[in-house]
Amino acid sequence: MKTWIINLLPGFFVKLFAKPYVSGDSIEKGIDRADRLWNEEGIYSTLDLLGEEVTSREEVELTIATYLELADKVQGKKHITVSYKPSSLGSHESEEYVFTNLKKILDYYTEREIELTLDMEDYTFTDLTLKIYFELLEDYPSYGTVIQSRLFRTKDDIALFQDKKARVRTCIGIYNESKEIALTDKYEMKQQLTQFSQYLIENGSYVEYATHDEEFLIKMLDLAKEKGWTGDQLEFQQLLGVPIRGIQKILMENGFKVRLYVPFAVNWQSALPYLKRRLANNPKMAFYVIKHMFGRA
Numbered sequence: 631m632k633t634w635i636i637n638l639l640p641g642f643f644v645k646l647f648a649k650p651y652v653s654g655d656s657i658e659k660g661i662d663r664a665d666r667l668w669n670e671e672g673i674y675s676t677l678d679l680l681g682e683e684v685t686s687r688e689e690v691e692l693t694i695a696t697y698l699e700l701a702d703k704v705q706g707k708k709h710i711t712v713s714y715k716p717s718s719l720g721s722h723e724s725e726e727y728v729f730t731n732l733k734k735i736l737d738y739y740t741e742r743e744i745e746l747t748l749d750m751e752d753y754t755f756t757d758l759t760l761k762i763y764f765e766l767l768e769d770y771p772s773y774g775t776v777i778q779s780r781l782f783r784t785k786d787d788i789a790l791f792q793d794k795k796a797r798v799r800t801c802i803g804i805y806n807e808s809k810e811i812a813l814t815d816k817y818e819m820k821q822q823l824t825q826f827s828q829y830l831i832e833n834g835s836y837v838e839y840a841t842h843d844e845e846f847l848i849k850m851l852d853l854a855k856e857k858g859w860t861g862d863q864l865e866f867q868q869l870l871g872v873p874i875r876g877i878q879k880i881l882m883e884n885g886f887k888v889r890l891y892v893p894f895a896v897n898w899q900s901a902l903p904y905l906k907r908r909l910a911n912n913p914k915m916a917f918y919v920i921k922h923m924f925g926r927a
């Protein structure tokens with residue numbers, strides 16, 4: 631399905647496809663889903679507040695308040711971490727403003743011993759995200775970020791992580807970037823994903839290998855066994871709603887954490903851009919959801 635068609639889809643239609651991919655429209659629903667994943671299946675979660683680029687101070691304040699409330703409710707739940715996006719914290723205004731907001735959140739989370747990960751958005755955010763990350767890493771050592779293997783620049787960016795003992799989620803990236811700056815073939819992106827992950831582990835980082843591709847999950851597991859990597863160096867991550875429990879169980883049986891990205895919204899309107907992006911990135915999603923709805927998955 632073409633991106634422009636997806637953008638024209640009415641909200642109710644996108645919402646129809648959302649059910650397996652979003653935990654609900656409140657903080658409580660997000661935490662409840664994470665608790666159930668942990669209690670019933672031993673699966674970890676990273677919670678994410680859905681919403682796209684915010685463009686006013688009022689919205690930024692609201693986002694910060696939601697993240698602080700989330701921290702109060704997540705405190706003590708070691709199976710939950712939290713992810714968030716720089717664009718939700720005032721990047722429309724200035725770098726300094728993002729820093730100030732971010733420090734407020736990081737202080738609050740650090741006091742409560744909750745790990746935070748700075749998600750990576752489209753290529754226009756890469757410089758800002760990495761700059762913020764490295765400037766704050768020393769003061770907040772449990773702080774994590776993301777690299778996207780499809781971008782040509784990433785082969786240089788990963789060198790910045792050398793000996794930083796960073797926590798890095800590695801993924802191919804969900805944004806469709808142009809061929810001038812990024813690979814266009816998904817198989818090549820995943821080959822790079824594995825190579826970059828290996829480099830990062832061998833240079834002291836904790837890697838969160840994020841893909842749903844079973845071939846590459848098995849390849850990474852085999853590589854981990856060959857190299858003798860442990861659960862202190864590597865974990866596996868997937869998005870909520872992708873039905874690959876079989877392979878996830880194998881990864882866990884081999885001593886690695888599996889963590890799901892569990893998005894929640896505070897209202898459905900703010901969830902729509904994320905869902906449309908997921909649909910554009912994987913049009914087969916519509917097919918899977920229909921299969922689910924008829925109970926044949």
Ligand SMILES: Cc1cc2nc3c(=O)[nH]c(=O)nc-3n(C[C@H](O)[C@H](O)[C@H](O)COP(=O)(O)OP(=O)(O)OC[C@H]3O[C@@H](n4cnc5c(N)ncnc54)[C@H](O)[C@@H]3O)c2cc1C
Pocket residue numbers: 748749750751776778799801802803804805816840841842843844867868869871872873889890891908911912914915918
């Ligand atoms: C935990 C996590 C965090 C992420 N954070 C970021 C981030 O910060 N920035 C960013 O740009 N990207 C992020 N991503 C997105 C990531 O790059 C996408 O998952 C990616 O675009 C999908 O690629 P893939 O590696 O799964 O390969 P694909 O080739 O897209 O998928 C592999 C296979 O998985 C199955 N599959 C994939 N999606 C679905 C689905 N929706 N329903 C059913 N089956 C499916 C299909 O069988 C497909 O063939 C994150 C992903 C995860 C898992």
